[in-house]
Amino acid sequence: MPNAAHEPSRARRRFALPLAVLLLVVLAATAGARAITARAHYPTIRIMIVGKNGRVILPARSITDAPATLKVEGHRCAVAAGTALAALADLARAHVHLPLGLMAYEPCDTNPASAEGLFVETIDGIHRDAAEKGTYNGWAYKVGNRGATAGAGSEKGPFGNGRKLSTGQDVLWFWCVYKGSLCQPTLGVSPAHTTARAGGKLDVKVDAYDESGKGTPADGATVTLGSQSATAGATGRVQITVPARAGRYLLSAHKRGLVTAFQRTIVVTASGG
Numbered sequence: 001m002p003n004a005a006h007e008p009s010r011a012r013r014r015f016a017l018p019l020a021v022l023l024l025v026v027l028a029a030t031a032g033a034r035a036i037t038a039r040a041h042y043p044t045i046r047i048m049i050v051g052k053n054g055r056v057i058l059p060a061r062s063i064t065d066a067p068a069t070l071k072v073e074g075h076r077c078a079v080a081a082g083t084a085l086a087a088l089a090d091l092a093r094a095h096v097h098l099p100l101g102l103m104a105y106e107p108c109d110t111n112p113a114s115a116e117g118l119f120v121e122t123i124d125g126i127h128r129d130a131a132e133k134g135t136y137n138g139w140a141y142k143v144g145n146r147g148a149t150a151g152a153g154s155e156k157g158p159f160g161n162g163r164k165l166s167t168g169q170d171v172l173w174f175w176c177v178y179k180g181s182l183c184q185p186t187l188g189v190s191p192a193h194t195t196a197r198a199g200g201k202l203d204v205k206v207d208a209y210d211e212s213g214k215g216t217p218a219d220g221a222t223v224t225l226g227s228q229s230a231t232a233g234a235t236g237r238v239q240i241t242v243p244a245r246a247g248r249y250l251l252s253a254h255k256r257g258l259v260t261a262f263q264r265t266i267v268v269t270a271s272g273g
Contacts, residue, residue: 102121
């Protein structure tokens with residue numbers, strides 16, 4: 001016969017497992033909530049990648065620019081949130097199959113400050129080109145229409161002024177064809193409205209932006225909206241036919257020798273916008 005004195009301890013053991021499981025569930029839920037809350041504090045940006053000859057490798061999409069850890073030359077390297085490199089790493093890790101190749105001008109480690117010495121050599125298998133006089137064609141990035149002046153992983157931000165990326169900004173990674181020390185211009189599209197009536201017309205302005213962010217009319221650029229297209233005139237202005245079906249369509253522009261424009265989403269409605 002079991003000792004009656006042991007019964008309370010046996011009862012406690014019967015409740016121990018359910019309580020332990022409940023505690024784990026609570027801890028997991030709390031950790032998950034903290035992770036969601038933490039990500040909410042990171043900026044939400046839009047990113048797009050354009051390769052050689054204006055080919056869109058990755059259409060524009062929104063991501064949370066959270067911290068990242070990358071393996072570079074045998075080292076685990078921390079990259080701060082709110083940087084163009086962290087955004088690129090997030091795409092490679094979680095969103096699309098996008099192999100990255102990095103080199104370190106200086107050794108990097110778990111201190112995010114060391115990521116300033118990282119350089120993007122390869123995206124999607126496209127490697128930088130060696131050229132004469134120490135220059136090369138390779139990967140560069142812009143924030144909005146302005147070329148970045150600091151490393152993609154720099155905690156000082158894309159322009160070295162201490163301001164990292166913030167919610168709502170656009171980051172364009174593109175294949176830079178150097179002319180002297182400058183990349184070719186990038187196109188930018190400015191629609192008159194972001195909503196339009198199905199089958200109607202939409203006015204669009206197209207400009208070509210240099211690295212300082214200065215724009216000039218992109219005469220002859222082809223503007224596309226879904227399957228519709230039109231050619232910009234000398235002023236960079238064009239009127240394009242809106243698709244006949246309601247939905248969300250990408251507006252962009254391309255021109256030989258220039259970088260394809262960062263895509264804008266146009267919402268097409270049956271009743272107008």
